[in-house]
Structures are given as C-alpha cells and as structure tokens.
Amino acid sequence: MAVLTVSVVSADQEIWSGEARMVVAKTVEGEIGxxxxxxxxxxxxxxxxxxxxxxxxxxxxxxxxxxxISVDENEVQIVASRAELE
Structure with a gap:
C-alpha cells in the first residue's frame, strides 16, 4: 500500500516528519484531504x-x-510561518 512522506515545518524548526496514510489541512479555499x-x-x-x-x-x-502545502509524488510538504504540535 502506498504511503505519504510528510514534513511539517515552521519558519525556524521541523515540527514533525514521517510516513502517513492521510493529511488534512486548511487552505484559503477550504479544507483539503x-x-x-x-x-x-x-x-x-x-x-x-x-x-x-x-x-x-x-x-x-x-x-x-x-x-x-505542496504535494508531489506522495511527498507532502507543509511550511508554515508558525506551527506547533497540540
């Protein structure tokens, strides 16, 4: 089964990276899965x-x-000005 390689970074540090089966994020045009x-x-x-x-x-x-958020060939990059884990 295919997986996503995900990276979530803020302006000054990597918040989380790893493999996942789904990512949901809020864009200016609405939520995207x-x-x-x-x-x-x-x-x-x-x-x-x-x-x-x-x-x-x-x-x-x-x-x-x-x-x-950038998606290309099962790689998801999320770059935020500020991000932190809940």
Missing amino acids: ILPGHEPLLAVLSTGQVRVTLDSGEKIIADATDGF
Missing part, C-alpha cells in the same frame, strides 16, 4: 489544524499559521 496518489498541488495555507493520520490510525495534530 491528501491521500497517496494525489495530483500535484501547491496551495496557500490558512490558519488552522493540520491533521496527519498514521497507518496505525494515530493522529498527529499541529496548529499552523499561514504558509503553503
């Missing part, structure tokens, strides 16, 4: 939660402020 095989994407993040679901079902939740 990313699964393996998603089309390439570049979107502007809005202030809100980034939810990463691991294969085990465990969820990693980070509060993020502004930035962007």
